[in-house]
Amino acid sequence: MIRLLQIEFIKLWNNRASKILIVSYFVLLCCIALISVIKFPFGKGILLADLGIFNFPYIWHFNTFIAAFFKLFLAIVIVSMMANEYSNKTIKQNLIDGLSKKEFVLSKFLTVSIFSLVSTIFVFIVSLILGLKYSDYNEISIIFSDLEFLLAFFVKLLGFFSFCLFLGIFVKKSAFALGFLVLWLIFEQFMYGILGWKFTSWETAQSIKNVFPMESMQNLIKEPSRRLDAVQELGNQIGTNLSYDYHVHWYQILIVLVWTMVFVYASYALLEKRDL
Secondary structure, three states, X not given: OHHHHHHHHHHHHOOHHHHHHHHHHHHHHHHXXXXXXOEEOOOOOEEHHHHOOOOOOHHHHHXXXXXXHHHHHHHHHHHHHHHHHHHOOHHHHHXXXXXXXXXXXXXXXXXXXXXHHXXXXXXXXHHHHHHHHHOOOOOHXXXXXXXXXXXXXXXXXXXXXXXXXXXXXXXXXXXXXXXXXXHHHHHHHHHHHHHHHHHOOHHHHHHHHOOOHHHHHHHHOOOOHHHOHHHHHHHHHOOOOOOOOXXXXXXXXXXXXXXXXXXXXXXXXXXXXXXX
């Protein structure tokens, strides 16, 4: 297993574009801290940090939601990684050197797993530092509550990167693979619209849509702004109920894990049938 990871990271490290994208990704994760200095021009100015976005345990929800937007950088690395295997014929050379197709797919999956794990640990460290600096609540029990958002973040990245891995093997070209990803997002919305309009109720259509791969990943970490006390108070003042279910549910994680297994197996099955 370590040997497979070594092979993959040597390939990535020798690719200048991949190095730039990976470094840029983690730099952007650090830039979450810059949100604390954004100031609204009301009165003498209101810092975003003063609104409680870095309070424990809310920070775990907020930072994982924001950090998930940056996953596209690693998605580009993953599809490019597969495109380079075909264009440079390294995949064929690896198989000639004794690497089985199963081991080849496993090496790619281990790579995306490491990306997901390191990203999660990185977000945990950044969030912990910001929380210790800005949070109004520093009790241990509060600091380490709601950590399920970190688990959801890890599973979300793992599922998304596994999908990108499958697209990289399926399409072979990085630009087309990313284009296919966009088309799939549109397809899920299109299917939701058709189901709700022609075949069933909108509630049932939404339930079906929640099982689609991209939608199920998005549902793991819901938009957090309505959870803020300031937003809740504003809603109460205007007579609007802004309460919603923001928790991470076990069945949501299970759905994404099932899709992850489907994508990895489909990658192997596709590679097994393909003449390289």
